[in-house]
Amino acid sequence: MDLSEEKELVRQAQKDPDAFAELYDQYYPKIFGYVLRRTANLEAAQDITSETFLKALRKLWQFRWRNISFSSWLYKIAANEISQYFRKAEYKKSVSLEELQEQGFEPISPYDPESELIEAQEKLKQYQDFLEIQGKIVRLPAKYQEVITLRFFEQKQIKEIAEILGEKEGTIKSLLHRAVEKLREAD
Amino acid sequence: MKHEKLIQKLENLETPEIELPGHKQALKMTLLGSGHFRERTIMDWAKILAPVSAAVVLIAVVGFFNVIQPQLHIAQAKGIALNDPQVQELIEDYELAITEVKLRDGEAFVLLAPELEANSGRGIFSESEPLGPIPGEAGNTSPGELVPGYILKVDLLEKKVSEFGEIDEVIALKDMNIEDIDFAKFESSEGAAPDEADPE
Numbered sequence: 220m221d222l223s224e225e226k227e228l229v230r231q232a233q234k235d236p237d238a239f240a241e242l243y244d245q246y247y248p249k250i251f252g253y254v255l256r257r258t259a260n261l262e263a264a265q266d267i268t269s270e271t272f273l274k275a276l277r278k279l280w281q282f283r284w285r286n287i288s289f290s291s292w293l294y295k296i297a298a299n300e301i302s303q304y305f306r307k308a309e310y311k312k313s314v315s316l317e318e319l320q321e322q323g324f325e326p327i328s329p330y331d332p333e334s335e336l337i338e339a340q341e342k343l344k345q346y347q348d349f350l351e352i353q354g355k356i357v358r359l360p361a362k363y364q365e366v367i368t369l370r371f372f373e374q375k376q377i378k379e380i381a382e383i384l385g386e387k388e389g390t391i392k393s394l395l396h397r398a399v400e401k402l403r404e405a406d
Numbered sequence: 407m408k409h410e411k412l413i414q415k416l417e418n419l420e421t422p423e424i425e426l427p428g429h430k431q432a433l434k435m436t437l438l439g440s441g442h443f444r445e446r447t448i449m450d451w452a453k454i455l456a457p458v459s460a461a462v463v464l465i466a467v468v469g470f471f472n473v474i475q476p477q478l479h480i481a482q483a484k485g486i487a488l489n490d491p492q493v494q495e496l497i498e499d500y501e502l503a504i505t506e507v508k509l510r511d512g513e514a515f516v517l518l519a520p521e522l523e524a525n526s527g528r529g530i531f532s533e534s535e536p537l538g539p540i541p542g543e544a545g546n547t548s549p550g551e552l553v554p555g556y557i558l559k560v561d562l563l564e565k566k567v568s569e570f571g572e573i574d575e576v577i578a579l580k581d582m583n584i585e586d587i588d589f590a591k592f593e594s595s596e597g598a599a600p601d602e603a604d605p606e
Binding site: 234235236239240243244247248251252255256261265268269272273276277280331332335336339342343346348349352367371372399400402403 | 407408409412413415416417419420421422423424425426427428429430432433434437438440442443449450
């Protein structure tokens with residue numbers, strides 16, 4: 220999908236549920252993957268991803284293609300939620316699916332979350348190199364964690380990282396350099 | 407490990423690409439099943455109607471204060487003047503009529519003039535003897551003297567004619583310099599002492 224097509228889809232998604240569904244299908248894997256690679260925790264990744272899309276849905280009518288692309292906007296929401304997760308001892312799970320259902324949000328088809336999680340956790344264990352590096356990254360200051368994961372795990376360009384984090388490109392380059400240095404010292 | 411080697415390691419690192427299809431589907435259905443899109447339509451209308459309503463209210467308020475309220479005051483001033491017995495006498499004696507009402511600085515000015523002669527720029531000669539002194543003034547007219555018209559100053563709060571002035575030339579109030587009018591106190595017969603009042 221090119222930029223103009225995505226702009227049109229985002230515009231429609233502000234009012235049309237089908238358009239929102241299409242946007243969601245496109246971005247769920249990216250956001251879930253990003254959150255998982257930042258947290259290495261599947262349960263947290265579920266909760267944070269749910270919260271991200273709920274906030275995106277609520278704020279979608281405010282979104283304007285001005286200073287930031289839709290993708291960066293979505294990543295920005297996810298990054299903020301991840302920061303909250305790391306800051307608080309207990310992440311506020313106001314939008315776990317169970318709580319959403321209590322608030323009257325009804326899923327159409329029930330699923331077995333436990334089995335799905337167990338299976339996914341077994342898969343995650345296979346990525347030992349990743350888990351080792353990720354374990355060191357999470358001990359870095361938050362800004363360093365963000366730039367390293369966005370650059371190397373999400374393959375984002377400097378410009379996009381700057382959009383997501385709301386910093387200048389020069390700042391991002393500088394942060395990235397220092398982050399890698401810090402990680403190297405921790406190695 | 408050197409800086410460049412670590413960067414290389416990070417770039418080549420195999421990262422997990424795990425999906426939770428059940429969670430993805432459940433979350434999607436839950437989000438779409440919320441009332442968000444209905445609420446948004448209502449909000450859309452609210453966003454449209456709010457400025458429209460505000461504009462309508464503003465126009466109504468401006469319209470009221472600039473159009474309706476002045477009209478009400480003009481009608482009120484006319485009514486006050488016409489209800490005054492002295493004014494009624496003037497109208498009857500000199501065949502005058504209220505030809506115009508003007509509002510200015512919270513006061514109403516009523517122009518009494520011969521109806522046909524209003525705006526003609528000419529006065530008329532009184533063809534008969536004046537019936538008596540003009541209210542509040544010692545008699546100062548004589549037969550044949552020009553009596554073109556009067557301007558009455560109406561107090562809308564007190565609901566009475568408070569002052570009056572003679573005009574030599576009947577022209578539209580808008581063309582008249584009211585500051586040049588020599589107003590005198592207008593004493594209605596309602597305020598006269600009982601023994602001075604007309605026994606009838």
